[in-house]
Amino acid sequence: MMWRSPTLAVGGTILIAVITMSIAAPWIVPYPTTEQHMLDRLKPPGARFVLGTDQYGRDLLSRTLAGARPALGLGLGAVALGLALGVPIGLAAGYVGGRVDDLVMRVVDAMLAFPSLLLALLIITALGASTGHALLAIGVANAPGVARIVRSASLALREAEFVLAARVRGERHLYVMFGEIFPNVLAPVIVEATLRVGFAIMAGASLSFLGLGVQPPTADWGLMIREARQYVFLSPWPLLVPGTALAVTIVAFNLFGDGLRDRLGAT
């Protein structure tokens, strides 16, 4: 069924490749990711180093392959955190309605008005730079958007007759929200989450680039770009290779999300 939609097919294929890479990286990398080859610094792609080397003579292919794992881990983790926070808030606001909805949505609006990267920077400044804190920061920054999507989908179901019937037979509110409404908002949530993973990876790479996320010498795309920046005129490869990997992964998530949206009929 996936192959009937080209966007879904292309996005899905790339995603499967990236995920496989991230899992298999430790076994398939040609060189250890931190191994320095001091005589082969800033080499262009060749027979020995397929995609060239960086300023310390580390193999770019190995480092890029290994960089998939922190990128995906951060993207998926941050979105999972965003869902864990945003879904209950959105469900509650949509289901309870009235003043609660007004209040929650104004707070959400305020948070949305704040650039999410700035919000993440704020959190990291307070907690200190680390991978875990970057994940926390991006996750929290994602929550308001998720809450808004879930809220509007569940608001439409608040007066649905099967929801009213559940209330009349004396169901607890938690059951009505998660047992009756949630399964029906799943489709838009899945689409939204998929699209958000791409943005979260981007945000994670941005934080690493600023030196606020993953710390050296770990192989991470954002960090690799940061370090390659100064040598770009000597050799563009240390910048191009992780940059391309990052772009392709984000585009793949977006294609996959758009394809899902068309397929599931969600908006």
Added chain:
Amino acid sequence: MIPSPLLDIRALSVQFQTLEGPLRVLRDVSFEVMPGETFGLAGESGSGKTTLGYTILQALAPVARITSGAIRFEGRDLLSASEDELRRFRGRRIAMVYQEPRSALDPTMRVGAQIAEVVEIHERPRSGVALRRAHELLELVNIADPVSVARRYPHELSGGMQQRVVIAMALAGRPSLLILDEPTTGLDVTTQARILELVADLKRRVGAAVLYISHDLAVIAQVADRVGVLYAGELVEVAPTGDLFAQPIHPYTRGLLDALPHLDGMHGLTPIEGRIPKLTALPPGCVFAPRCRFAEPACTAATPPLESVAPGRHVRCVRWQTVIATPRRSTQAAIAPAPAGRDVPLLEFEHVSKRFGGAGVVARLLGMGAPPVRAVDDVSFDVRAEEVVALVGESGCGKTTLGRLAVRLLRPTAGHVRFAAPNPTDAQIVFQHPDSSLNPMKRIGPSLARPLVLRGLRGEERRRRVRELLEAVRLDPDTSARRPVELSGGEKQRVAIARALAMGPKFVVLDEPVSALDVSTQASIIRLLTELRRALGASYLMITHDLSLVRHVAARIGVMYLGRLVEIGTAAEVFRAPSHPYTRALLSAVPRPDPAARGRPIRLEGTVPSAQHPPSGCRFHTRCPQKIGRVCEEVEPPWERASATHWIACHIPIAELSRDSKETGP
């Protein structure tokens, strides 16, 4: 000399290309519409009646294909006409009006301008003339003040007014054929009566022929000269209206007529067993054979031809002679009358009011903001143990709000709702829309099991109870594993009833439980509800706009208008004099499946006032045909006692209400 038909459809077949293969939506359909004639096309959902309308206009979806047949209009072959020629026909010679007037009108344009636009396309008049013609057209559709209505936007008009505007627009091209597809579905009965009156009168005024498509035979009886009955894509009977209703021949036509509720509360409501066949799996031979009690092997051998059985009468049935010789089922009594109930109040409404919205205190002090909507205003009545009480009234009268108050979905703004049962969950509700009443993401089994979980049943006992519930509502036990989308509307409603029953209720609110269902299904659901009530010993509060239906099921009936109860009494009392002027108007507007009963219903002028600004005094005084004077405008009407069980809220003395009803009543 016989005049040549205006529209002549011969052996028309239409097919839809789908992923599951071709769907033969219409098969071998032949009929004609004479100039100036009103032809009624009756059929339930899935009969192909709407597709037929689109086929005539050649406005079918790309997946549809006309596989055979011919459509001749004014002597010309429409199927071979070019797109240019068709454009000249559409709107100008043939115009169509759809069910939903709201979606046929542009919400951003004043209605006068919209009609004028159509006039300009058709007639290219000099400037200024188009708008004047729009006013004329509005007048033609019985709009009293066309100039002011023309200046309004669609949302400022009621549903009935919107439908008039759409009809006016259709008449703009001076068509010789007007196709009306369910033009009154979704409208209130008094509004429907006025639209039907207009349709019946259009012939005289503009001389156009009308193809009237509807699922409602009672409505067709009011307007049509001849009727065609469509079933699963085939025309099974064509006859002059009088003949068809006096002596229906095809077993399906008979079934449809016998399934209708009658205002006498005695006849009808006999369901047609089985369901309409899927177009992917049509039965061999006669399509109705699997549901037909006259079926014999010859019926399934080959598709019967549309046979001429009398002048002007055609029937697609090989056994029509046997059918005629058999008496109709409707001569048997329908449903045992509802019991009076025990003299123990189960649910009491005490001066209950419910208001919605309205501006906050600050805004109101400053004189800003809208006042609240008074959905229900000071209503008192009770439902006794084992009694069936019905609330009737048109949309916006507050009956649905009252039902929701009864099951605690809403809290009253003032007054009390007392429920004399041990558990609050002993009051359950069955809703109107089969599509929304079941969770689309859940299979039927889990949906039915959930209430049992709440009641502490588990394991094998719970599974057994689910099977029993399905059996109780006459569904196959396999239904458990199915999803709501796989079920028909009637089946979904059965599941919703089973789910309410699972709680073992003492009291059930039925909120328009059959209004979204086909006539043949309606009858079986009503019978089921009646049987179940007897078995449970429960009480029902039935909320409906369908007066002929309540006569069959309710012991007592309350009539509501604009948030107020205006009359309450036993079913027999409410249906005869003396009665409230509003009840009388409502009753007279109910279409009867009898062309001989075409009458002039009591006209209600204007539209229902806003519940935000209800009229002072008697709320009905702005539209009451029997208004007696200032007292109606200034003083709230007192409750008058017509009998121990019959009360009317009106200023007119009971004696006079009785007399009036005898003179002009239904």
